[in-house]
Amino acid sequence: MGTRTSLDTQSALYAMRHSAAHVMAAAVCRLYGDVKLDIGPPTEAGFYYDFDLSDRLTPEDFARIEEEMAKIVEENAPFERIEITRAEATTMLEEMGQPYKVERLADIPEGETITLYRCGDFTDLCRGPHVESTGNVKSYKLLSVAGSYFRGRETNPMLQRIYGTACENDKQLRVQLKRMEEAKKRDHRRIGRDLDLFSIQDSVGGGLVHWHPRGGRIRALIEEYWKREHLANGYSLVYTPHVGQAQLWKTSGHLELYKEMMYAPMEFDDTEYFIKPMNCPFHIQIYKSHKRSYRELPIRYAELGAVYRYEKAGVLHGLFRVRGFTQDDAHIFCTPETVEDEIREVARFANRMWKAFGFEEITAYLATKPAKATGDDSLWTQATDSLEKALQAEGIAYEVDPGGGAFYGPKIDLKVRDCIGREWQMSTVQFDFNLPERFDLAYVGSDGETHRPYMVHRALLGSLERFFGVLIEHHAGAFPLWLAPEQVRVSPLTDDENTYAAEVAAQLEEDFRVTVDTRSERIGAKIRAAREMKVPYQLIVGPKEVEAGTVAVRGLHDGDLGTMTLADFASKLRDEMET
């Protein structure tokens, strides 16, 4: 999930959360000796503060820290802004025994005003702003402790981070905590188990996903849609091997730059083979399988390619971070003349695809040339311009991330917002100036000369596994009708209606995914069961429906929809599938 904070730095909530972080830090300083402070910013959901202290913090310590915070709030000490020179600040922080702060101070650019904030006995190097006094910090709660490397680098010391949240008032705090509860209920790992969608099993290994029949059904629907759309948009579907010789990965540069992410080689016939972490070299091999003319370009190869990457055990997380996944990968080879159109088409395609899956809000990040980069400036300029123009032409809101591109080319990352407001980085469109060189890609132009094609990597859904996880959380397991693994469940009132129920199911089966619940349970229990499995429609058939040849329809979202004929019901479903 994106951690970029969208909280306005000038907002009152920002200042309050920031102040809450200070109050917490002050409390920790009072309760523990020898506290070395790092930083404590507000976040979208609350705030945190990083400390280095000899005591090990656990959630059991929260109560006393919160108590001490309450005292500090009670004291209502004003936040005092102090401007200070760099030299004074350095001396002071050194005297205070705050090595991390000294390092942070060094980060502040020359010429910028250096400020301290003091409240009561607690002084911190800080840009502010803060609330007037500690009494303004009202409703807060400490949430979790976590380790966190200083500056996020694992060669640095591990600090202890306390996460908390703070709101304008108790009511807001309750809303905030409720929201966190809701997010927990949507957790795809829980829903995945409850709805029998997928599993990850110790006996097989971490980060290796099993798609169960219900999840598999959804995946098949996603893939069908994906393939249909790609074929309709000028892509060719290709299929490539799961392993390739070491030489291939040497040429591609992966063994040089990406080796720690690749699984150990297997050897046969005196040759090393590696499981693929990416599909690109294979697509390139297809491109290179014969001499290309400019008349063939653009060439667009798409593949749902399974790749394997070694991820550290600690980072694995449900479907979001796995070790084996299926990229919805494509590589576009084109000439400089058409590259802009190509990018535009990709942006348009991405937009359409996200809407189809129920995601409305898309934002983009345009990452430009980093300090260390391959390829001529003119290449970078044209590529970056084409990315930017595509975003503008498609009306996609974007931010520029200067220097954020890969060394081999600029890129656009698309983030989609889910229905509880979280942003997920999903699609990526990346220029690659590196691989065409390494593999010596070429085409013959209209001038009869050999030219180097542009190469663009692009994934829309990202990976099917991760996308499925986001899809589950976005819909909280209640998938739209076209994706529901079980669309209709027929529930006979008593065993006497079983035959009629089977007939109803048989008539629907041709067009829809239908089951019949013939257990001799009460109808209330059958309704509950269908709801728990998030079945979009349930047809209740009792003597009245048998008599009239109708069905009583119950919608997952709308409840009792009354009685109708099967034909009417079927057309209702078709209408819903259209939209």
Added chain:
RNA sequence: GCCAGCUUAGCUCAGUUGGUCAGAGCAGGUGAUUUGUAAUCACCAGGUCGUCGGUUCGAAUCCGACAGCUGGCUCCA
């Protein structure tokens, strides 16, 4: 990988300070019931309490190592 926490039946959890503590509900199986819009009843089966060591007369309960998971850090699809 690192920091912290957690790990009792498929799931959610009880198990006071180590001494009939191996339990409950749901799910599953069997039988009864034939039910009109969010859980019918009864019975049965299920765990060497994550694994391996240790302390003890005795360990789910204490200690250690390891594994897995959770929350983070880093990275990314």
